[in-house]
Amino acid sequence: MSTSAHARRIAMVHDRVRPEEKLLMEALRNTGASVSTVYAPDLLWSTDTPTLEADVVLLRTLSHARTLALAKLLEAEGLTVVNSATTIETAGDKAATSAALKAAGVPQPKTFVAFSEAQVFEACEQLGYPVVLKPTVGSWGRMVSRLSDWDAVQAVLEHKSVLGGPQHQILYVQEHVNKPGRDLRAFVVGDDVIAAIAREGEDWRTNTARGAHAYGVDVTEPLRSVALQAAEAVGGGILAVDLLESDRGMLVGEINHGMEFRNSIESTGVDIPARMADWLNRPQP
């Protein structure tokens, strides 16, 4: 397809350009869409004028707060924004994700959200040790802590209360899932799971940012079904759904709305950016 006067106008809004953004630009151009890139710090939204000349906006900014603000501002102008503000708001916050998964009946690790040390203690008593404590907004495994007794939990709570802002007073406590040394990740694009990987490493947190290595795995029926239910529960879009294999089956660990995929193209043999670009350029209903 070549660019025509009627080609869909797709704008990609970014800040730091990672290999992902370069690959996405190339893939978007290959669809024949009319593609532009916008450096978020150069944007100026106002009450008076449209912000962008586009039909579809792909948000690739890094910070959760900035991405959510952009989604809200641009959706209000009638643009199709991927991911949507609802999806970013829900997937970008682990407490909101757990709430959405609970409402939709999607399996997840047993999780408590508390607002006081006393209730964290109650959660830990119910779960048994080790427990996992996580910031509700964050990534790359940062500050995700596996704690083996109440002393350790108390120490983390004290650090949170002395160092942290209001967000760190939302206390997210989870059962430690005895997974087989790896996590699974399903790449969801719309209503399809286009690829899946496993991540395995020395650290119990199998983030590739912590040195875990990724390898492709089959998109099995249970993986596909749980991942699609999870994506739908948080509002859908382009999402990486992390799954923990447990003796209760697959549990949704978290859902990432700013999908990183550069280490997964070769290992899965799937041209992930091309699949994303094709979906963004699809005829709108």
Ligand SMILES: Nc1ncnc2c1ncn2[C@@H]1O[C@H](COP(=O)(O)OP(=O)(O)O)[C@@H](O)[C@H]1O
């Ligand atoms: N409840 C849990 N049980 C076992 N491992 C977990 C649990 N929660 C997180 N992990 C491990 O820690 C990693 C980071 O946790 P995650 O919730 O994905 O936070 P982040 O958003 O920082 O990546 C996960 O990829 C997983 O390997």
Ligand SMILES: [Mg+2]
């Ligand atoms: Mg993660």
